[in-house]
Amino acid sequence: MKEDIIHLIRKDCSQLFIFFTAGKRFGLHLSPIDFFKESGIFNRNIMFLRDRERMHFMNGIGGNIDNFKKLIIHFKEFLAASPWIKHVYCAGFSNGSLGSVLAGLHLNAERVYSFAHRPGTYKGPCKYLDEQVSPRSFDLVEILNQQKINTVFEFHFNVFSKDMLGCVKLRGLPNVKLKPYWAYGHNTLLTLNHRKRLNTIFPKFIGV
Amino acid sequence: MTSTIKKQLIDQVKSVLENTSESEVKSHTTLVTSGLIDSFAMLELVAFMESEFLVKIEVEDIEAKNFDSIDAMENLIQRLK
Numbered sequence: 001m002k003e004d005i006i007h008l009i010r011k012d013c014s015q016l017f018i019f020f021t022a023g024k025r026f027g028l029h030l031s032p033i034d035f036f037k038e039s040g041i042f043n044r045n046i047m048f049l050r051d052r053e054r055m056h057f058m059n060g061i062g063g064n065i066d067n068f069k070k071l072i073i074h075f076k077e078f079l080a081a082s083p084w085i086k087h088v089y090c091a092g093f094s095n096g097s098l099g100s101v102l103a104g105l106h107l108n109a110e111r112v113y114s115f116a117h118r119p120g121t122y123k124g125p126c127k128y129l130d131e132q133v134s135p136r137s138f139d140l141v142e143i144l145n146q147q148k149i150n151t152v153f154e155f156h157f158n159v160f161s162k163d164m165l166g167c168v169k170l171r172g173l174p175n176v177k178l179k180p181y182w183a184y185g186h187n188t189l190l191t192l193n194h195r196k197r198l199n200t201i202f203p204k205f206i207g208v
Numbered sequence: 209m210t211s212t213i214k215k216q217l218i219d220q221v222k223s224v225l226e227n228t229s230e231s232e233v234k235s236h237t238t239l240v241t242s243g244l245i246d247s248f249a250m251l252e253l254v255a256f257m258e259s260e261f262l263v264k265i266e267v268e269d270i271e272a273k274n275f276d277s278i279d280a281m282e283n284l285i286q287r288l289k
Contacts, residue, residue, distance in 0.1 A: 042267040
């Protein structure tokens with residue numbers, strides 16, 4: 001099995017977006033192409049990841065990248081070989097959100113975009129860096145409550161959903177911005193798409 | 209005679225598709241409308257075509273009619289070259 005990662009390279013752009021998707025429909029609730037069309041970021045450097053095991057990327061993305069540590073190494077090696085990239089952003093959807101938050105910290109990303117964050121939904125143990133953990137053991141309040149973090153974390157969620165319960169706990173943490181939407185259910189991206197707001201989320205194109 | 213572009217595309221489609229026998233992929237095999245490739249696989253093909261054939265595929269070009277067969281993809285590459 002090969003790694004579930006797609007690299008779209010744009011050498012005229014200094015931004016890299018790393019997308020941590022979730023589930024069969026990627027947690028996007030629209031096709032990746034439609035997501036790129038609506039959000040207006042197809043002209044940026046993009047890494048698009050899929051985690052078939054739905055393990056919050058703790059078991060990597062298949063193939064040779066079979067744990068989170070190797071995934072971070074892959075990102076760092078890619079960045080070292082891509083000197084035109086100066087701005088790194090991570091985005092995660094649903095149970096892909098945890099991976100985007102942790103990767104954002106490791107890569108010192110400028111900003112992390114979490115949509116409909118789902119805290120550890122997988123019960124079993126997995127390996128995070130060199131430790132055996134369960135995704136349930138990740139406490140984002142503890143992880144993000146550090147003054148030394150430069151990364152800004154945006155949590156987008158529908159108010160009338162379970163997602164709100166996890167997100168409101170993050171209120172007031174340094175560098176955390178909550179983006180609630182007055183809507184029902186888990187499909188935050190669908191909310192944004194229906195309201196024609198997907199193209200307002202990500203930063204404008206920055207050339208090299 | 210199969211063109212080089214066509215041969216590379218066939219090889220890539222075979223690589224993208226899992227659990228599909230080689231004989232199933234012909235230049236005219238419908239890929240998108242038949243459900244043989246999903247949107248992730250389609251994005252993989254976009255990345256492959258851009259890097260291998262040095263073409264810039266605009267997001268507007270990424271629609272079923274341009275990816276529904278090896279022939280259609282070859283036409284797209286020829287048009288963008």
